[in-house]
Amino acid sequence: MAARRLTAVALLIGFSLAMGQPQQKRRVAVLNFDYGTIRSGVAAIFGTDVDVGTGISDMLVEELVKGGSYSVIERKALDKILAEQNFSNSDRADPATAARIGRLLGVDAIIVGSITQFGRDDRNVGLGGFGRSLGKYGLGGTSVRSAKAVVAVTARLVNVETGEVLAVATGNGESKRSGTSLLGAGGSSGAAGGGVVDMRSTNFANTILGEATRNAVQQLAQQLNANAGRIEVKARPIEGLVADVSGSTVVINVGTRAGVRPGMVLSVRRVGREIKDPATGRVIRRVEETLGTLTITEADEESAVGTFTGAAAPKVGDTVKN
Numbered sequence: 001m002a003a004r005r006l007t008a009v010a011l012l013i014g015f016s017l018a019m020g021q022p023q024q025k026r027r028v029a030v031l032n033f034d035y036g037t038i039r040s041g042v043a044a045i046f047g048t049d050v051d052v053g054t055g056i057s058d059m060l061v062e063e064l065v066k067g068g069s070y071s072v073i074e075r076k077a078l079d080k081i082l083a084e085q086n087f088s089n090s091d092r093a094d095p096a097t098a099a100r101i102g103r104l105l106g107v108d109a110i111i112v113g114s115i116t117q118f119g120r121d122d123r124n125v126g127l128g129g130f131g132r133s134l135g136k137y138g139l140g141g142t143s144v145r146s147a148k149a150v151v152a153v154t155a156r157l158v159n160v161e162t163g164e165v166l167a168v169a170t171g172n173g174e175s176k177r178s179g180t181s182l183l184g185a186g187g188s189s190g191a192a193g194g195g196v197v198d199m200r201s202t203n204f205a206n207t208i209l210g211e212a213t214r215n216a217v218q219q220l221a222q223q224l225n226a227n228a229g230r231i232e233v234k235a236r237p238i239e240g241l242v243a244d245v246s247g248s249t250v251v252i253n254v255g256t257r258a259g260v261r262p263g264m265v266l267s268v269r270r271v272g273r274e275i276k277d278p279a280t281g282r283v284i285r286r287v288e289e290t291l292g293t294l295t296i297t298e299a300d301e302e303s304a305v306g307t308f309t310g311a312a313a314p315k316v317g318d319t320v321k322n
Helices: 002-020 036-046 052-067 075-085 095-105 208-226
Strands: 026-030 070-072 109-120 149-159 165-174 239-246 249-252 265-276 283-299 304-310 319-321
Touching: 026 052, 026 095, 036 109, 052 070, 052 109, 052 208, 075 095, 095 109, 095 149, 109 208, 149 208, 165 208, 265 304
Parallel strands: 026 070, 026 109
Antiparallel strands: 109 149, 149 165, 239 249, 239 319, 249 304, 265 283, 265 319, 283 304
């Protein structure tokens, strides 16, 4: 009986400790959503070609960050990789290409998606007396029938190591209100000058199209948050070099792209001697001396700063590993 009580107490303590440990967030990147199938309709709504794929992506990033299951990479880091690699929009939709982009960014998974519907919930909207139809988009007019806005989006969660699609999510949003203009009935979307509309703005959110868009994105985020556990977080080998030393403050030449995070403790080492193959002269082993540890205090995409603790002071060129 006593043994059973001890076992129960041990299990309770273990459970309490586990509950007290914060869950590690999955690091993801969200690619701009493809909107090729609804592009002509978007141009009809805004009067010009507006990149609603980027707008949907930005809205989804906001929802995922609020959800707390993911750490989402900044857009500037994503845009930089896409520009360097020159991936076409069609290539990005391919899971294998998306996985490659994810590996370059150093994320655990990548989210790719598309917009399949973006407009009105009817197809018989026109301008009375003018003898022409505006299709399902309904830009306004004295004889345009009131209708609701509808938006449909899909997304895939892709494993960056294998290219496997881990989960599929869908969002179908519909405005609660009706109106004769998608960009009216409660607000203005703002000008679409240069093909840019801030879909995260209050102005857009107050339109019936903005209301439907937000509903669709929130559904998408909820499903992606529910599938966060399908992403396996793997420890990545980190290898870098000391770039600068100022007292106990050390700067290294690897950052978040390589998996470095604030709070991480790395080993600082110095190569003592190299062992060469006597037949070829090629270095086959390097013997390293451990100098101490580096606790990371801040990190950006390409570098990190930490506090060094150890007996021997590091110098530029020393190696840093996990």
